[in-house]
Amino acid sequence: MQQATNPSIRRRLLVSLISTIVVLWLISAYFVYLAAYHEVEEIYDATLAQESRILATLMLHEVEEDNEARMNLHKIVQELGEDFVNRSFALKHFIDEFMADESEKDYLTMVPRERETGHRYEAKLAFLIKGTNGRTYLRSNLPATFNTFTEGYNNQTVDGKLWRMYGLKEPTGQFQVQIGELMSVRQETVSEIVFNSLWPIIISLPMIGLIIWIVVGSGLKPLHTIADKVEHRDPKSLESISTQNVPREVVPMVTSLNSLFYRVQRVLENERRFTADAAHELRTPIAALKTLAQAKSLADEGNGHSKFLDQVIRGVDRATHLLEQLLMLARMDSQSLEHSHVEDVDLHGETINVLAALGSLALAKDIELAYEGIERPVMLRSYKPGIQILLRNIIDNAIRYTPKKGEVCVKLEEHNSTIKLIVTDTGPGIPEENQQGLYQRFRRGEDTNIQGSGLGLSIVKRIVDLHHATIEMENRNDRSGLNISVIFSRHFA
Known part of the structure; x- marks a missing residue:
């Protein structure tokens, strides 16, 4: 329109x-x-x-x-x-x-x-x-x-x-x-003289219009070519557009685009560098602070300070988790799935591994953590670290927001040329008007008592985009809870 x-x-x-x-x-x-x-x-x-x-x-x-x-x-x-x-x-x-x-x-x-x-x-x-x-x-x-x-x-x-x-x-x-x-x-x-002199021009006027239409279209073809190049390039590709064989009238526009690409690339690099550097610099003092708090808690055991120190340790854990998520987000932002990064990944095996790693977190809340669906290797051309992070973040979020004695179920399905990952929980669900906003950075659900940084789903969305996959979120119809589905294409790469 x-x-x-x-x-x-x-x-x-x-x-x-x-x-x-x-x-x-x-x-x-x-x-x-x-x-x-x-x-x-x-x-x-x-x-x-x-x-x-x-x-x-x-x-x-x-x-x-x-x-x-x-x-x-x-x-x-x-x-x-x-x-x-x-x-x-x-x-x-x-x-x-x-x-x-x-x-x-x-x-x-x-x-x-x-x-x-x-x-x-x-x-x-x-x-x-x-x-x-x-x-x-x-x-x-x-x-x-x-x-x-x-x-x-x-x-x-x-x-x-x-x-x-x-x-x-x-x-x-x-x-x-x-x-x-x-x-x-x-x-x-x-x-008669005027008409006989001018009727050829009158008759040729539509032909002149057609010729002008064709010639102007041919003259504007370089613009369409450049537009196609910009439209079909990868969103993360900020390389300059070549000005070779570009008409002189179009060169200023191409030069301006290249200048814009360069400035955007500098801004993104500075942002990623700042995030990574800040997270790395903060990891050591936070780890030291946690160690001191734990040591102090052991030394003062029985003196009434353990409750305060436990709160300090939990705060340090939250800060550590935030730093890990920031580092992960910086790595994901800097990634573009080149062929050198892509390999055959067993999605079934990786899912089982993540479920095993998060079993203790589910056990601590007496949550039933289950797997359903395919019981054989499901090979997917993808970026293996990204798939591991995606599985961990989605399942970890489901466990965190599901109350005690709840259920979290992970399922894998195959449909022709697609593979569907479904994570279902029995948590409070998310209002439909708030669902899309959760993919933004530092946006969290309504339950602020749950430990988190608000970066998990934004990282998941970035990984989904890198794999040219789609993610869907909907509340359960049978009871309270949330379904998150990620649909992969086997041949995206």
């Missing part, structure tokens, strides 16, 4: 890089749009001007031909005379038709557009050629009308639509040309 809530470097880089790419892409799209719009404006405006000049040139040719034809026809009428023209009905009709005032009619008429064969942009282009005398020479076959003439470029709104216009006055002053196109044509063109 913790990992799910922690921020991810890969996700952060992916989001940052994709966001940056998208922002840059949008900025690029904006400038591409401006550039495309400007170029389209230039091209379309140039096209409008060119088309207006072409139309003006063509229309000027038509008007000049028309004027020349009228002048020639007028000369013919003068040469023939009006009487001759009037006598010829057909000639008279032709001349009247040709010379008639048709200012109300267009000089030329566009061929009707066939929508099926025309271009879709055709309906968005319009033009008007109008003479200075008010006559319309040519207009596009569109309903749009341009009533206002403005020379040069301008924008006009006609029937609710925006048009881009270009107005041209014919140099001779006979007519003027207006040509325009809907602004939507330009918008469509710009949109």
Whole structure:
């Protein structure tokens, strides 16, 4: 759950890089749009001007031909005379038709557009050629009308639509040309240019994200490698991590870890050295104090001082036991089960030996000390001194906390690839909420009248951890008492 809530470097880089790419892409799209719009404006405006000049040139040719034809026809009428023209009905009709005032009619008429064969942009282009005398020479076959003439470029709104216009006055002053196109044509063109330029980027964006995800994952691989090294190393292994083939960006982190390992190792060594040295230094004066107290007790026998001296001797015994436990704990803390320490140990034989050694302690309290289970050698790959200390501490605790005339039973069981050691007593038991705390150093049960140092179970827990075993503690269901089970794996090493 913790990992799910922690921020991810890969996700952060992916989001940052994709966001940056998208922002840059949008900025690029904006400038591409401006550039495309400007170029389209230039091209379309140039096209409008060119088309207006072409139309003006063509229309000027038509008007000049028309004027020349009228002048020639007028000369013919003068040469023939009006009487001759009037006598010829057909000639008279032709001349009247040709010379008639048709200012109300267009000089030329566009061929009707066939929508099926025309271009879709055709309906968005319009033009008007109008003479200075008010006559319309040519207009596009569109309903749009341009009533206002403005020379040069301008924008006009006609029937609710925006048009881009270009107005041209014919140099001779006979007519003027207006040509325009809907602004939507330009918008469509710009949109097409921008989209066609940027759609490859849009389509490739998921691919870019996938590539970034893979590349970032590859770049973070050294971090995962170092994390695996730290995670799978033995808790007691404080050797430095090699910086060989480690990326420069990761070297400071590895260096800091190595510095931390070194400082922790120094602290642990100082603690172990202090514990061992202090215990060793105290053993001699305490032993001397006990000897003096015993000698004094024998010398003063019958003088009433024996009770006081017995208390002194018991206090010295407790201090001696504490020192022995401290020395044992220091040795266990400094141990790591290397292959050179591991051997085949007969767990059954060691259990019987410890029971025999503690028999006098059980006999002194009239406690029935029994063994049940396997009656043959049970070989276990383990650290022999550690197994002996574990058995002694668990059984010794059971005897100490079991009242007089109680029972302590030790049992060995085999289950497939595991071996289970069970120690059962008839003592007061331990409340469940206090059981885990007893594995801590100097934590004792509720009965403080029992002699002890509070280190026995912490030493047992350390030995259990060294053997990659598990320890379980539970109160008995049938009566008061405690069950302690240690489960070993045959192949832990």
